Amino acid sequence: MTINQDTLDHLLNRRSVSIKNLQEPAPSVDDIKTILKAGARVPDHNKRVPWYFITFEGQARQDIAPLLREAYKTHDPSATDAKLDLESQRFMNAPLVIGVVSRIRQKKPQAWEQILSAGAACMNICHAAHALGYGANWLSQWYSYNDHFKKGLGLDERDNIAGFIYIGTPTCPNEERERPYLSKIVTSWSPDVKLNKGDEMYDKPKYDAPEAGFELPQ
Ligand SMILES: Cc1cc2nc3c(=O)[nH]c(=O)nc-3n(C[C@H](O)[C@H](O)[C@H](O)COP(=O)(O)O)c2cc1C
Incomplete structure (x- = not known):
């Protein structure tokens, strides 16, 4: 039996990096591909592929701002303009944001198992990002549960947001x-x-x- 100590060390020491400590540079094109491949390589009963990924890179993080702004108005109708501006900038908080959407494909396996597989995809994305030297943070925040935002993004009733993984280069050691x-x-x-x-x-x-x-x- 071969022991892979590097993998064990990684699993036993990895931890999320606060988004305030995530900066440029973003993962390279090749690194993003590696991260997404790891996300798609998770246990998945009956091979349903019950998830899909949405990447927000570069200008796309700004282009999503109007949708976040409109969605926040439905989340908090009394929000001030300053608050709406702030919330619209959420995806600017890291150089790369990967949305993981749990999509129920079939009646079997049970929806619960398809949802769990999406959670595994989120975790693999975090592991791969950290293994490449980046920091990552799995967040849901208010917009994952906002119908206006989900619809605007193109999600339908079969979809739930498993999370948004914020990824960047850590600016300081983790506590x-x-x-x-x-x-x-x-x-x-x-x-x-x-x-x-x-x-x-x-x-x-x-x-x-x-x-x-x-x-x-x-
Ligand atoms: C599904 C899910 C959603 C989360 N959403 C948030 C969130 O919206 N805001 C937040 O501060 N932390 C959120 N967290 C927690 C962060 O991921 C947190 O940084 C993490 O639990 C730290 O754990 P670690 O030290 O093992 O990496 C969420 C965690 C999970 C699993």
């Missing part, structure tokens, strides 16, 4: 954030065992957790 205690959420099953569902800790709106709580239950 770690807390991680879950595995002992609270992992169960080594045996008959009559009580499942560790994490409720006592993670049902709370706020909880104490160390930066890395990765120990397994005894």
